[in-house]
């Protein structure tokens with residue numbers, strides 16, 4: 516049974532109503548696979564989260580984003596909003612919480628959306644997938660995806676929020692040249708760059 | 724003068740040779756603007772960095788990425804490789820160093836590319852832009868972009884590297900339910916989730 520079909524029968528919506536982030540379910544899943552490499556369940560849920568947050572915020576608002584995990588959700592934001600990690604409009608908190616906020620960047624008001632575990636009672640496959648209670652082999656991707664699409668927003672909760680802290684937001688200080696590697700780095704890091712202070716993640720390879 | 728024209732006259736390449744990440748300069752810049760919101764100079768340089776790293780690694784290699792700044796370079800990786808921050812194939816080090824590595828994810832061998840300040844001597848606009856020595860008003864975007872495209876790889880250096888540390892790579896531990904907020908979180912964070920431990924970035928808004 517196609518995902519569209521599942522969704523229609525479960526939720527009772529007619530096809531024209533089943534849009535996520537302005538796309539049909541098929542276009543939505545294609546966009547996810549193209550950017551992310553595969554139809555990750557977390558990213559599909561993330562798409563429903565962004566869709567709801569955008570609807571709550573309303574049109575015409577310049578919104579910044581905060582995601583509370585580095586898994587999947589950053590890609591939902593990047594795919595379906597103008598915010599990217601490189602343009603500074605999305606902040607990623609490495610907290611492993613399945614939640615995101617979109618907020619008016621001027622007024623710092625917006626909405627937080629999260630996966631509400633209590634609401635997954637009707638969808639044990641989603642609960643088991645999320646809590647990693649069942650080995651991947653016994654829970655095929657297609658089954659989880661069908662349930663996620665059938666569930667839509669029904670497994671999510673939302674709350675209006677006022678942003679009070681912008682973690683990691685900082686002005687860039689003075690740039691200097693590292694005496695170790697000769698590369699530019701922020702002087703506030705110390706006498707040398709973090710890499711030369713011992714954080715370096717690579718060894719140089721000598722060529723024969 | 725068009726960017727293509729500048730590039731031809733400066734570098735002496737014929738149009739068919741001027742491809743960045745498999746695209747014409749125009750397509751390359753369009754892709755950047757569409758994803759990132761504007762033609763950020765750092766992202767244009769980042770495109771040349773990714774282009775060079777991919778050529779050095781060669782075709783048919785599954786490559787992961789590390790970027791050493793959260794500004795601009797993550798978007799160059801996400802636009803021109805299959806790696807995204809949400810799919811786990813790109814790691815972002817918040818070190819404010821303008822460098823990236825692409826490496827064979829099995830053998831952990833690859834290439835690091837960085838902006839080599841010594842090589843910018845021929846391009847004072849690029850040096851001044853990068854070191855933020857000139858107010859933005861006196862250095863229009865178009866001028867910087869023309870120089871960056873004229874410069875191409877000539878302002879970059881590369882080195883073969885063996886990856887020795889994968890910063891931030893960790894297995895996810897056991898998931899529990901936070902007694903504060905009722906949401907799922909990694910138990911290793913403590914008795915409650917980081918948000919409930921005081922890192923929370925929002926206040927709930929009461930509706931009238």
Ligand SMILES: [Zn+2]
Pocket residue numbers: 693694695696697698707708709710711
């Ligand atoms: Zn250094």
Ligand SMILES: [Zn+2]
Pocket residue numbers: 901902903904905906915916917918919
């Ligand atoms: Zn909590």
